[in-house]
């Protein structure tokens with residue numbers, strides 16, 4: 568028999584849908600992809616040029632397993648400028664993608680059977696990564712029909728009181744775009760000290776925030792909690808660098824040390840060429856990211872308006888990230904058994920790929936990525952409307 572933990576792991580549904588859409592495309596079918604969270608923009612030119620230059624300069628060998636010093640320093644500087652908190656060099660590690668940040672967090676922090684609180688809806692990979700590390704995911708809904716998606720501390724308190732080792736906060740959230748506001752975050756940080764758990768904040772959508780909303784900086788809010796907090800970040804979404812595979816973690820030096828040991832025995836260093844490209848991404852950035860964010864903002868508004876006007880669809884305007892997460896429960900009633908079935912039909916008959924809410928722990932919803940062209944968003948939502956009216 569294979570490893571018992573691994574037998575419980577499901578495939579990533581976001582990536583599985585990418586594969587399915589590719590298959591259809593290979594058959595010559597024109598598929599509109601509103602499923603995977605991947606910018607449709609190309610990596611900005613200045614980053615690509617640096618990547619090419621790194622190859623020509625033979626920056627193609629191993630680096631330190633935990634990443635190059637220059638990139639760590641640049642990320643520390645950036646964090647200080649943006650969030651007013653200073654980390655030192657032994658409090659950061661660079662990973663081959665930020666998924667590995669979550670993976671190493673789980674591996675370093677959890678013992679067999681320890682509980683991890685995951686607000687629901689959640690990003691598909693959290694529970695699977697926790698299970699692979701031997702932990703037990705505990706889900707708490709952070710939405711209701713009246714208030715929509717609101718991270719409110721009170722909702723989490725009962726499970727926190729039952730004892731957790733780790734809390735994973737995705738803010739802005741994948742899939743809802745919700746941001747945990749300062750007052751609630753402060754209570755959560757205080758709880759990490761009072762009830763002794765680690766708080767992993769997944770900031771991979773931190774730059775993708777709209778309407779001038781403020782992003783509350785956790786460690787400025789409650790600096791005393793610094794030893795309990797891990798911050799995970801990524802170049803993928805912000806700089807349209809999904810394939811370059813670079814992410815990072817800030818945490819206390821003990822955690823970073825053990826993450827480094829494990830990384831040195833698993834992946835070794837993150838891709839060298841990508842690390843130099845990532846260094847350029849933050850040190851030479853002008854208005855490239857701001858322009859992409861403005862574009863996402865326009866697309867969000869357009870997608871929101873189109874969905875709002877479909878009968879039986881309930882939708883909240885997301886505060887950040889690049890997903891719309893409408894509740895279509897009423898609209899599919901009597902027509903489809905669940906949102907999984909709806910998404911299958913939408914792909915096979917209408918050739919539009921979205922991710923069913925089941926992947927995020929919430930049947931009744933679908934996730935629509937608006938990291939796609941305006942034309943595709945418009946056409947895709949029109950087909951969603953047709954499929955719902957069928």
Ligand code: GLU
Nearest residue numbers: 579581582602603604741
């Ligand atoms: N994080 C993105 C998503 O949710 C990319 C795919 C993945 O790794 O899940 O679609």
